[in-house]
Amino acid sequence: MKNKNYEYDVALSFAGENRAYVEEVANSLKIRGIKVFYDLFEETNLWGKNLYEYLSEIYQNRAKYTVLFISGFYNQKLWTNHERVSMQARAFQESREYILPARFDDTEIPGILKTVGYINLTDRTPDEFAGLIEKKIKKDQTFLKSRWSKISTLINPKPYIFTIKIESESGELIKNAKIVLVANNLTYLEGFTDEKGLAHFIIRTRKLYTALIAHPEYPGVMFKDLNPKEDILITIEKTKGSGSTILNKSGEIPLISGRIKPVVKSNKVLSLYADNIAIEGGVHQPYDFELNKSICLEDNGGNIIHLTFRFFQGRIALVDYCKHKS
Incomplete structure (x- = not known):
C-alpha cells in the first residue's frame, strides 16, 4: 500500500496566550527541515480564505500529525476547539496515533483521555520539544518506508534511535549511569546517560533486550525482555552506602x-x-x-x-x- 504524501509533517494547535512558546517550537522545527503548519507562517495562504473550512481541511487531512498544546486557555477558545474536533474526526479514521498531546497544565480536554500518552512541557524548552517532534516524525518515516516487506523489516530493519531516561524517585536527572542492552543472542550495546539523564542507542536489529543499569551511588537495575520500540523512563532508588x-x-x-x-x-x-x-x-x-x-x-x-x-x-x-x- 502506497503511503499518502502530506503537505505538512505536523500542524500546531494552540491558544494565543501560549504563542510565545509555540512560536519558538515552530521556528525550531522549520530550522530542522520539518514541514510545519503554524498560522504566522501561512499569512498569505490564509488571507481571504474561509478559515472555518480551510483550517478543518488542514487539521483533518493535510498534516501527518497534529500537536495539541493543552492549557486552560485552549479549552476556552472557539477556534481551538474547532481545530480539535477536526483532529478527532481524522483520529477516528486512523489506526495509528495522530493527535500528539503536549501539556502546559492538567486541563481536561473533551475527547482526550487521561490515559493517552502526552509530553509535559513544564520542564522542556521549546527547542527540546521540537527535537521530540522531529524524532517522532522520523521514526514514523523509517517505519513506513520499510513496511513494503514484513520479512525484510524483521531481518534487516532501518536503524533508529532508542532513548532511555534515568531519574531518581525525587525527579533528579541521573547522569553517568552506565547502561548495557544485552540481546537474546548475547550481543550487546552500551552507553552512558548525559546531563539530562538520557542515553541514546542506535537499534539496527529487531531483538528483545535485557537492560542493565549501574551507577556508583545506586543499586543495579535490570529489565528483561525489553522491546525498544518506544523510549522509556526508568526511576531508580538510592540505597545509602x-x-x-x-x-x-x-x-x-x-x-x-x-x-x-x-x-x-x-x-x-x-x-x-x-x-x-x-x-x-x-x-x-x-x-x-x-x-x-x-x-x-x-x-x-x-x-x-x-x-x-x-x-x-x-x-x-x-x-x-x-x-x-x-
Whole structure:
C-alpha cells in the first residue's frame, strides 16, 4: 500500500496566550527541515480564505500529525476547539496515533483521555520539544518506508534511535549511569546517560533486550525482555552506602583494589577469580557463586566489601556492592 504524501509533517494547535512558546517550537522545527503548519507562517495562504473550512481541511487531512498544546486557555477558545474536533474526526479514521498531546497544565480536554500518552512541557524548552517532534516524525518515516516487506523489516530493519531516561524517585536527572542492552543472542550495546539523564542507542536489529543499569551511588537495575520500540523512563532508588557496576569479562570494583573475573564453568556453574583479593576470608579460587547471593571480598589494604551478582550472561555482569559494616 502506497503511503499518502502530506503537505505538512505536523500542524500546531494552540491558544494565543501560549504563542510565545509555540512560536519558538515552530521556528525550531522549520530550522530542522520539518514541514510545519503554524498560522504566522501561512499569512498569505490564509488571507481571504474561509478559515472555518480551510483550517478543518488542514487539521483533518493535510498534516501527518497534529500537536495539541493543552492549557486552560485552549479549552476556552472557539477556534481551538474547532481545530480539535477536526483532529478527532481524522483520529477516528486512523489506526495509528495522530493527535500528539503536549501539556502546559492538567486541563481536561473533551475527547482526550487521561490515559493517552502526552509530553509535559513544564520542564522542556521549546527547542527540546521540537527535537521530540522531529524524532517522532522520523521514526514514523523509517517505519513506513520499510513496511513494503514484513520479512525484510524483521531481518534487516532501518536503524533508529532508542532513548532511555534515568531519574531518581525525587525527579533528579541521573547522569553517568552506565547502561548495557544485552540481546537474546548475547550481543550487546552500551552507553552512558548525559546531563539530562538520557542515553541514546542506535537499534539496527529487531531483538528483545535485557537492560542493565549501574551507577556508583545506586543499586543495579535490570529489565528483561525489553522491546525498544518506544523510549522509556526508568526511576531508580538510592540505597545509602550501595553502588553498582557492569563488568565486561573482568574489571575493578569501587571501594576495593584489585580485579575480579567471573566465569562460567563447563558444567554451567558460575565461578569467580579475584586478583590480589581474598574471597570469603581466603577460600580456594575459582569460587563458585550464585546470583543474588552476597560474597565477601577483602583486598590487601584490609578494605572489605559485599558483592552481589544480579546478572551474568555471556561476558557481561551486573554487580551490586556495599562497604562492610564493622
